[in-house]
Amino acid sequence: MKRLNKIIFQLAAALLACTLPASAAAPKKVIFDTDPGTDDALALMLALNSPELDLRAITVVPGNVTASQGLENALRMVSLANRCDIPVAAGAQHPLFQKLITAEFWHGKNGLGNIELPASKCQVASHFGPDLIIQMVHAAPHEITLVPVGPLTNIALAVLKDPSIVPLVKEVILMGGSIAGGNVNASAEANIYNDPEAAQIVFQAGWPLTMVGLDVGDKTLFSKKYLDQLSQTHGPVNDFIHGVGKYLVDLSAQFGSSGSPMYDPLAVGVAIDATLVKAPEMHVDVETRGEFTRGETVANRHGMIERNVVHGDRYVIEGIDKVAPNAKVCVDVDADRFLQLFVSRIKGK
DSSP: OHHHHHHHHHHHHHHHHHHSOGGGSOOEEEEEEEOOSHHHHHHHHHHHTOTTEEEEEEEEOSSSSOHHHHHHHHHHHHHHTTOTTSOEEEOOSSOSSSOOOOOHHHHOTTSSTTOOOOOOSSOOOSSOHHHHHHHHHHHSTTTEEEEEOSOSHHHHHHHHHOGGGGGGOOEEEEEOOOSSOOSSSSSOOHHHHTOHHHHHHHHTSOSOEEEEOHHHHTTOEEEHHHHHHHHTSOOHHHHHHHHHHHHHHHHHHHTTOSEEEOHHHHHHHHHHOGGGEEOOEEEEEEOSSOTTTTTOEEEESSSEEEEEEEETTEEEEEEEEEOOOOEEEOOEEOHHHHHHHHHHHHTTO
């Protein structure tokens, strides 16, 4: 009878585990790779205040600002949130093969909408960012989710140094790219444009990857409606994010938009709840050579290409070859549900 009771108990426990909501599951272990500008700040604070995520490390890459400014921004934000337990590591100082392009034009002189945070109480980690990624992935195989929201230099360097991490990473959820035009120019999104070679390495590595691109981020406008909700509560993080949000809303208004796209925060949102987006599988390549298309993410929506074979003085199409998908590409989002999630996590913090 005791054995029977034990079996019944085990079956009941297993059934209960299967029916628990996602929020009751163990938090997802995340390494957040960032070039701390304004929307990175929103993304970081969302990650820090979401119980679904266990933020294990922050690695800094140059992009929106220089590597040194980005590191300082990350340290000050982690200190503001009283999370000096999270290692913050310096990473690459420049893209793999081109000069760095910084974006103070969009993010303010210091990258944080010109909001000056108190000096950090936290110390920079001793590890080089890509090395820290490698170490943590090996320490927790099949458990780490990488969430890069800047140029992909650090992630590419980690793969180049230790390709064995690829099958050990649980998933990659990145902010970057677009399948509907760019923001740097007609074709390229800023994160990918800032290091196309690194992006191609990351997209072709062979791990589960979700691309949260410019085009889907454009549907998540943080408007005065959401800003006003944040103004009703206060706290160090709440007030900081309200200030950054106001900077972004005011900046967007100068360009005729009613709100600011939540590019980087949406990548964190997808890590929290993948049902926020629609993301069909596609094969994505990154253009690294085109005169007008360098940095473009080229998605094969149909999963096939024509096979052209030489016959004398011409090519003849002899069939169709399938192309295996290498990414889930976000094409739509439940914008209001995501934005309400964001506000609810920041209010009063």
